[in-house]
Amino acid sequence: MLRYTVRRLGQLVIVAVVLSILLFGWLRALPGGPVSALLGERATEESRAQLVEQLGLNQPLHVQYWKFVQRAVTGDFGVSTGVQPGTPAMEVFLQRMPATLELSVLALLLAVVVGVPLGYFAGRRQGGWLDNLSITWSLIGVAVPVFFLAFLLKYVFAIELGALPASGRQEVSIDATHATGFYVLDGMLTGEWDAAWNAFLHLLLPAAALSTIPFAVIFRITRASVLDVLEEDFVRTARSKGLGARVIRGRHVLRNAMLPVVTTIGLQTGALLSGAVLTEQVFNITGIGQALSLGFQRQDYAVLQVVILATAMVYVLVNLVVDLTYAAIDPRLRER
Amino acid sequence: MALLQVRDLSVRFVRKQEPTVSAVDGVSFDVQAGRTVGLVGESGCGKSVTSLAIMGLLPGRGTEVSGSVRLDGDELLRLPRRELDRRRGRDMSMVFQDPLTSLNPVVPIGVQISEVMERHRGMSRRVARGEAAKLLERVGIPDPGRRLKEYSHQLSGGMRQRALIAMALACEPRVLVADEPTTALDVTIQAQILNLLRELVAETGTALIMITHDLGVVAGTCDEVNVLYAGRIVESAERHELFAGPRHPYTAGLMASVPRLDTPRGNRLAPISGSVEDNIPWEDGCAFSPRCSRALPRCSERTPEIEPIEAGRWLRCHNPIEEHARNTERPHD
Ligand SMILES: Nc1ncnc2c1ncn2[C@@H]1O[C@H](COP(=O)(O)OP(=O)(O)OP(=O)(O)O)[C@@H](O)[C@H]1O
Ligand code: SF4
Ligand SMILES: [Mg+2]
Numbered sequence: 240m241l242r243y244t245v246r247r248l249g250q251l252v253i254v255a256v257v258l259s260i261l262l263f264g265w266l267r268a269l270p271g272g273p274v275s276a277l278l279g280e281r282a283t284e285e286s287r288a289q290l291v292e293q294l295g296l297n298q299p300l301h302v303q304y305w306k307f308v309q310r311a312v313t314g315d316f317g318v319s320t321g322v323q324p325g326t327p328a329m330e331v332f333l334q335r336m337p338a339t340l341e342l343s344v345l346a347l348l349l350a351v352v353v354g355v356p357l358g359y360f361a362g363r364r365q366g367g368w369l370d371n372l373s374i375t376w377s378l379i380g381v382a383v384p385v386f387f388l389a390f391l392l393k394y395v396f397a398i399e400l401g402a403l404p405a406s407g408r409q410e411v412s413i414d415a416t417h418a419t420g421f422y423v424l425d426g427m428l429t430g431e432w433d434a435a436w437n438a439f440l441h442l443l444l445p446a447a448a449l450s451t452i453p454f455a456v457i458f459r460i461t462r463a464s465v466l467d468v469l470e471e472d473f474v475r476t477a478r479s480k481g482l483g484a485r486v487i488r489g490r491h492v493l494r495n496a497m498l499p500v501v502t503t504i505g506l507q508t509g510a511l512l513s514g515a516v517l518t519e520q521v522f523n524i525t526g527i528g529q530a531l532s533l534g535f536q537r538q539d540y541a542v543l544q545v546v547i548l549a550t551a552m553v554y555v556l557v558n559l560v561v562d563l564t565y566a567a568i569d570p571r572l573r574e575r
Numbered sequence: 576m577a578l579l580q581v582r583d584l585s586v587r588f589v590r591k592q593e594p595t596v597s598a599v600d601g602v603s604f605d606v607q608a609g610r611t612v613g614l615v616g617e618s619g620c621g622k623s624v625t626s627l628a629i630m631g632l633l634p635g636r637g638t639e640v641s642g643s644v645r646l647d648g649d650e651l652l653r654l655p656r657r658e659l660d661r662r663r664g665r666d667m668s669m670v671f672q673d674p675l676t677s678l679n680p681v682v683p684i685g686v687q688i689s690e691v692m693e694r695h696r697g698m699s700r701r702v703a704r705g706e707a708a709k710l711l712e713r714v715g716i717p718d719p720g721r722r723l724k725e726y727s728h729q730l731s732g733g734m735r736q737r738a739l740i741a742m743a744l745a746c747e748p749r750v751l752v753a754d755e756p757t758t759a760l761d762v763t764i765q766a767q768i769l770n771l772l773r774e775l776v777a778e779t780g781t782a783l784i785m786i787t788h789d790l791g792v793v794a795g796t797c798d799e800v801n802v803l804y805a806g807r808i809v810e811s812a813e814r815h816e817l818f819a820g821p822r823h824p825y826t827a828g829l830m831a832s833v834p835r836l837d838t839p840r841g842n843r844l845a846p847i848s849g850s851v852e853d854n855i856p857w858e859d860g861c862a863f864s865p866r867c868s869r870a871l872p873r874c875s876e877r878t879p880e881i882e883p884i885e886a887g888r889w890l891r892c893h894n895p896i897e898e899h900a901r902n903t904e905r906p907h908d
Contacts, residue, residue: 472676475632479671480691480742481663490690494681569681570726 240566240573247559251552258551259311259544263304266540272296273320276538294320307544316545321537322530328541331530332549337420338408339526342518343511345446347504350453355500358461359493365466373458380455385514389448389521396444406523409438445522449514453507460503464496471495498569505561508554576648577605578782579629579667579750584642586621586628591637598624600806600857601642601881604799608749609780611773613793613814615829616803622786623672625803626752628652629784630669631659646750665695667750668743674735674759678727684711684738685723691745710741714771733764740771751775752784757792769795790829794818799887802826805854805862808881811889822884822895824869861893869894 274290275282291297295306310317316328323331361370397405409415409422415434417425423442426435468474469492477491516528527546534543566572586599599621606612614622627633629644631651644651646666651659668691671677679687688710689703698706704723711719714737727735736756743751753772757765773796776783785796793800793814800817802810802825810823821827828847847866854862860875861867867874871894881891 472671472673473679475627476671476677476687476739476742477679479630479632479663479669480694481660481665482690482694483660486690486694490682490686491679495679498681570683571680571728 240563243566244559244563247562251555251559254555255548255552259308259548260304262544262547263307264300266543267300267303269538271538273538273540276321276536277324317541319539319542321539322533322542328539328545331542332527332545334420335525335527335530336549337422338524339512339515339519339528341421341423342442342445342449342524342526343508343515345442346449346511346514347453347507349446349450350457350507351504353450354454354457355461355497358458358500359465359488359496361458362462362465362469362496370462373462377455377458380451383451385448385452386517386521388451389445389518392444392448393521403444404437404441405444408441408524409434413437445518445524448521449511449518452510452514453504456503456507456510457500461496461500464499465492468492468496494568498565501561501565501568505558508557512550512554576645578608578647579606579784580643580645581605581625581629582643582645584625584628584644585640586624586633587639589637589639597856598806599628602801602803602806602808603642604801604808604811606750606782606784608782609776610798611776611783611785611796613797613800614784614786614803615788615790615793615800617788617829620803621806622788622803623754624806626669626754626784626786629752630663630667632669661695664691664748665746666748667752668746668748669752670736670740670743670754670756672754672758674732674739675727677739678735680727683724683726684730688723688738688742688745691742695746706745707741710745711738714738714741714744715767716741733760733768736760736764736768737771740768744775747779748781750782750784752786754786755788756785758787758789765792772796802829805857807857807862807891808889809863809891811881813887816888820896820898822888822890822898823892824867824894824896825863827896828866861891869896 273294274287274296278286278290295303298306307317314329316332318324319326319328319331357369357373361367361373364370393405396403404410413431413434415422415426415431415438416429418428419425422438423435426432426438474487474491477487482491512528515526516531518524519526519528520532527550530542531546533539534546582603584599584602585597588596588598590596602621602625604612614625616622624633628640629651631654633640640652642652646662651662654662678684685704685707688707689698689700692698692703692706693700696703707723708719711722716722716734716737722730722734722738727738730738736759740756751772756772757768760768769792772783772785775781783796785792787793797814800812800814801808802817802823804825810817810821810826817826818830821830825847832847855865855875856862857878860877861870861879864870864874874893877893879891879893881889884890884895
């Protein structure tokens with residue numbers, strides 16, 4: 240198991256190198272560039288040339304890349320040219336990461352907490368009203384674009400009903416201490432409960448919008464998986480022993496049914512991160528998603544590089560954790 | 576009254592868009608404590624469905640079960656689920672046909688054995704674990720302490736079957752249903768498992784229902800035998816009586832197809848011609864008639880009823896093998 244983990248971490252390095260090369264080349268192949276984004280179309284040739292020189296963009300691509308790598312290993316990913324001009328790109332990323340992470344984790348939590356039990360009971364009573372209702376709901380969940388759903392939720396619950404905040408991460412008037420950047424966590428750490436609660440309320444609508452696709456997928460996989468497991472001989476064996484419903488459900492059905500679900504949760508990280516870009520727009524959250532869309536608009540190579548690379552690393556790491564969890568559940572995989 | 580009494584048990588599978596399957600049809604037999612009763616027949620004749628019906632383990636949807644199964648006089652078929660669960664695993668238990676799929680792959684063997692005792696014998700987890708080790712020892716698994724922590728994929732086929740038997744024995748059931756407990760195993764291990772079951776019956780007075788398609792197994796274990804064909808019992812007798820002289824052509828055919836040491840090589844197997852698929856529904860006459868060498872015109876007109884022919888012996892046939900023709904009858908040679 241340890242060797243397996245080490246091997247997977249080795250893969251992580253390879254992914255990072257390959258992705259960084261591709262990303263580096265691709266960004267520079269896009270039309271425009273930070274110079275025109277910064278100076279506008281009407282800048283003089285002189286000032287352009289000066290900035291190109293300053294950013295090192297006149298050097299051959301492989302030289303630029305090599306410099307990038309040399310600096311990257313020390314944690315220096317260059318300076319933002321568009322999102323927050325003048326700020327180190329890494330700092331831009333670190334400032335914004337907690338907002339996105341908080342949002343994604345809550346969305347995933349919602350999806351799991353609702354999707355798994357619903358999937359179990361829907362599968363248990365296949366064809367019942369709960370089953371039909373949940374299937375319809377999950378179909379709507381995948382069919383409606385996240386962007387539209389986010390707007391709809393914001394309009395109904397924030398603007399019309401005024402039940403929840405419409406944008407931002409926390410009421411500015413609260414003036415809370417932000418030690419970690421995770422606002423809910425910050426409030427809990429410092430004991431500022433009203434701040435934590437306020438941040439949580441701000442998260443609810445965006446998280447609900449963001450959770451729909453992961454919810455729909457997790458629900459469907461759980462349901463299908465429970466249906467499969469219920470047909471298994473070992474469930475019949477468990478019944479033949481006269482075991483109680485709770486033991487059969489927890490020990491014999493769910494533990495087996497969770498295997499495909501755990502894998503799905505890992506794969507959903509991708510959907511979550513891309514959904515976060517859209518949701519952060521609608522709810523005006525200064526997270527990674529916003530940095531990404533701003534970065535593309537303003538051709539901010541440094542910020543785009545660090546954000547995309549770090550996101551990919553998170554994706555790979557989450558899937559490593561998923562695989563380890565899988566092995567923890569299924570003894571057949573532990574011997575590798 | 577017999578410990579387990581099965582009367583007129585019928586199971587039909589009713590599926591949308593599919594013809595209804597009558598898998599078991601009017602099966603009746605008794606099992607006394609300390610006795611072994613065999614259910615014998617070719618693949619698909621309804622052996623497993625019969626045993627699952629007795630245990631109340633058939634799928635709920637699209638399954639119609641009728642008749643009566645009484646344990647100690649209590650009707651099991653109409654028992655509420657809670658009541659049934661209080662008896663399953665304690666008073667009656669089952670050893671399944673396929674040990675690999677019948678064990679949970681992600682739960683240690685020890686937990687799967689001790690959970691029965693925690694459920695029915697009110698044991699704590701620790702005490703049950705100790706008992707489980709003793710059980711594994713009793714069914715002949717060496718190094719039980721280690722095996723308890725292992726998972727089914729780490730065990731050999733024979734060990735899995737033993738573990739499944741240990742599980743079934745955990746609460747010393749009064750009725751044990753063994754569904755082809757040795758089919759998946761090689762010959763030496765087969766013999767060991769059969770010995771184990773025989774000892775059990777002798778020691779604890781458990782009533783054993785032995786399900787098999789192998790007459791060799793029947794000869795080695797059973798006191799009484801019920802021969803099943805297409806969901807109905809066609810012949811039922813004490814084991815000695817049956818082997819001394821089968822009266823039903825199907826029983827005789829089964830016996831002729833058993834390899835025997837006293838018949839010359841090359842001439843050992845005389846399989847029954849045709850296959851189970853050839854059988855006709857019982858409503859249209861004798862289901863065995865398309866394959867039967869003794870069939871008469873009336874066999875495909877009138878369904879034979881099961882009738883007592885002497886004490887402890889029942890037969891369903893219009894043209895049974897005569898008693899004096901015993902042992903010499905080889906219908907398909
Ligand atoms: N759940 C089910 N739905 C529909 N038909 C079924 C179902 N279970 C069993 N049957 C049918 O019932 C018949 C009897 O099956 P059963 O499993 O009892 O045979 P068997 O005697 O145990 O055979 P084998 O020796 O292969 O185990 C078969 O024709 C089978 O196709
Ligand atoms: S009833 Fe007729 S067809 Fe059926 S077994 Fe007897 S002789 Fe053969
Ligand atoms: Mg069977």
